[in-house]
Amino acid sequence: MAQIEVKNFQQPDETREFEGKGKADMVTLAGKTVGRGTFEPGWRWSKNVKPIAGTEQCEVSHLGYCVSGRMRIFMSDGTQKEVAAGDAVAIPPGHDAEVLGDEACVVVDFGEISEYAKRT
Template identity: 70%
Template sequence: MPKLETRRVAVKNFQRPDEIREFEGKGRVEILTLAGRDVARGTFEPGWRWSRNVKPIAGTDLCEVSHMGHCVSGRLRVMMEDGSSQEIGPGDTYAIPPGHDAEVVGEEPCVMLDFGEVGDYAKRR
């Protein structure tokens, strides 16, 4: 794990992300890098599903990224490879292990902040 810089405050804003990764339609993820760590803001539009809109980019059958974050708005259903599922909504803070699919629930975009292992999320290989 990278060592955090303890003597300097780092401030960035999603108005000017370090990187933008577009999905295969229906949204994107914006990345900020601070103190050697990545923070992501994902915007998932109605109709978005990982297996349709990110799988072609990731090249894996399921999302193999570990997510730790907070849902700002909208709803997302996460389906684990064991068949279990969980819905995440506004105000929920979550930890999602690797091995999942996900989809937007309803007609409102889902916006999530992710502090997990997002360095390679939706990154073309």
């Protein structure tokens, strides 16, 4: 019989520090990874995660909920969208992103996040 699993982001299974301006806390439940990204003011994927990922753009598919703050997403085709507290968002691979304003953006991500900002 399957068991109920409960974990708390205050005690994550793993914390992945960005190259400055934030981190991703990870928990694994039922074999799936859930991430909580804390993106500080001034954070941009191309500056703070690209050196870790080693790709030109973020190639992770995200499915998330924005808890606080705001972020702008830049797709490789030139389209842009803003995400703010209370928004649910699906972001396909092939993007960059940046925090807007002076408040940290916190996003809980249920997407294909297991390898996000993972150092090899």
